[in-house]
Amino acid sequence: MLSVGLSLGLAPDVPAAAPAAQTSDRPFSLPFAEPPGPDTWLLIQAYGNTVFAYRFRDTVYVDGQGLHFGIDLAAKCGTPVVAIGDGVVREVDSGYHGAGPHNVMIDHPNGYASFYGHLLARSTLRIGQAVRQGDAVGTSGDPDLTCTSRPHLHLEIRDAPGHVIAYNPLTLIQADWDRILLAGTTGFGFEQDLTDPRRWTDPMDQPRTSFGYPLVNDFDAPWPPDW
Template identity: 40%
Template sequence: MKKVKYYYDPENLAYKKIKVRKRTKFAYAALFLTAAALFGVLAFLVLLNTPFFETPKDRLQAREIENFKLNYAILNKKMDQIDEVLAEIEDRDNNLYRTYFNTAPIPEEQRKAGFGGVNRYKELEGFDNSELVVNTSKRVDVISKELVIQSKSLDEIAKLAKEKNKLLAAIPAIQPVRNENLRAVASGFGYRTDPFTKARKFHAGMDFSAKTGTPIYATGDGVVERADNTASGYGNHIVIRHGFGYHTLYGHLSKYKVRAGQSVKRGDVIGFVGSTGRSEAPHLHYEVHKNGEVVNPLNFYYGNISAAEYVVISKLANQENQSLD
């Protein structure tokens, strides 16, 4: 039964029936339908964002996200393994290679340093899994930087190793006259009696007494800097520049077998014993220079004599006798 509504008319002192116009009824109906539509849309949107209402696309995306998370987890495990291997290489680099070549180790803070300044990962922020993605990206960048540093370090070590081999070949490390050809070690390094003035004078090398024509050997790799008789007192002499601050001088030669500018190897015959210049008898006057200073040649014969032979030569060389030049 249709419900009828009334209102009280105070002028006529009576109740009168409320009459609703059709326009008003239509407006109420339209308002109701609009509200219902809005409520339906809102309810649909809420359902779309709840786990109770998933479309096939949503399920596919969820599986892809889980797959990405798994791949990131696997990637982080692999980076853990890379970190372990890289740490072992870095340890050997600092404590073995760089120690052997007397080079300062690379500080840990330099190897592990991050990237300052601008936020490199801003575009990765603001997503559901941003923390995982950002942290993984940071680890990849840090490992990449460590690998670059380690690669440069190994390049440096390789260069040092190459230089080390050159240094070992360049150091004057053998006697310039072989023991079987020696008459005696006539005089050593230090103050000796001059054979001409009989005054006590500093002798800057060692004198090896041998027959004229006895072969003289280059004591280290190098380049012949001079082979002439223009230096006072040395007569025919040879100077070899070995590099790394080393020079050797061979004096009083009878003749040369090399010329200025020629490269020589340790053990090459460069000339022959004589008695030219300021010399009392056939012998080789031999000097070693390091960074412009004369040093005792006795310290550089470890390449071709035994310990027993060294002791004998050392005793003879240290006797304060008369030199031959």
């Protein structure tokens, strides 16, 4: 049983998200072959203006404008990770993007790139190798190297070939996100700006990230408060 599922009190019969065909506006598939659930994987942090990212906007997320510039999917170590679309391997274990101990960047022909972080071991993929949607990328791991503290896959979708802009994966991956969000944790939530309290509080309505640019969420009236 996936520990995060138990900690959240999720029932084992949470309905799985049904697979769906990719569309032109959502060209990618999920990075796991198995459907979501407490025994497989769960969404534990969305993309964007999350409370967690806001708390660390001046440190961990300062280069990403204070945003969580990917999604975190809790999965036990060793869970197979697959390519979300056809493409060519651009980077393997790049230290530039963080998300260790191991990671992979794949450039896709539609102008996007997918980044798979916190892999358990170095991927067997080679730079320049062509991959197809659903091909093995590696297995999920734990940034703390324990496989007990916070095992998860960190997934980003960036621009290709520059990799300097990140986009909301929920808007580009074909999946039943309503069910996935229902089954996942709401513990991180979204930070509110009380001068515009509805802005960036919907998981589907989040700003893109331009790396190296100023913070977009350094609010004067934040909620929860910035103690």
